[in-house]
Amino acid sequence: LEPVRFFYKDEVRAIGKDLGLPDGFVQKQVFPGPGYAVRIRGEVTPERLSKIKIADKIVLEELEKAGLIDKVYMSFPIMTGAESVAVKGDGRFFGEVIALRIIESNDVMTAAWSRIPYDILQKISSRIVNEVPNISRVVYDITTNPPATMEWE
Numbered sequence: 733l734e735p736v737r738f739f740y741k742d743e744v745r746a747i748g749k750d751l752g753l754p755d756g757f758v759q760k761q762v763f764p765g766p767g768y769a770v771r772i773r774g775e776v777t778p779e780r781l782s783k784i785k786i787a788d789k790i791v792l793e794e795l796e797k798a799g800l801i802d803k804v805y806m807s808f809p810i811m812t813g814a815e816s817v818a819v820k821g822d823g824r825f826f827g828e829v830i831a832l833r834i835i836e837s838n839d840v841m842t843a844a845w846s847r848i849p850y851d852i853l854q855k856i857s858s859r860i861v862n863e864v865p866n867i868s869r870v871v872y873d874i875t876t877n878p879p880a881t882m883e884w885e
Contacts, residue, residue: 774813818868827868843877
């Protein structure tokens with residue numbers, strides 16, 4: 733039984749709020765049905781799946797610490813499949829590039845990129861390149877929806 737299946741997410745959230753459900757439950761970020769695989773461009777391997785989970789946890793932790801988690805509609809990293817050169821210690825290496833997509837939406841049909849303060853973006857980036865193995869850089873997706881979609885896939 734799916735009593736709210738014909739409603740949009742913003743309408744379901746309004747109903748939940750009217751019912752007095754806790755904000756942590758009502759404002760929970762949406763997660764794609766196919767899971768993390770949608771956010772991994774190219775081959776989905778256990779190693780890449782582990783990396784995106786770590787990066788996702790970092791993004792959510794930093795937005796929560798900054799008091800921004802309720803401001804955004806969705807926030808997530810994307811394993812782009814692209815590689816770029818980076819320096820760790822005394823050597824250079826090629827590592828994968830992670831893109832961040834953090835968006836705000838009032839109607840779930842359109843979205844704008846979230847203007848997260850630079851210091852918060854820097855913390856997220858720094859933590860990802862230092863805590864997620866073989867990640868060379870982090871880029872920020874500032875594309876609105878439309879023309880882009882919420883997810884990359």
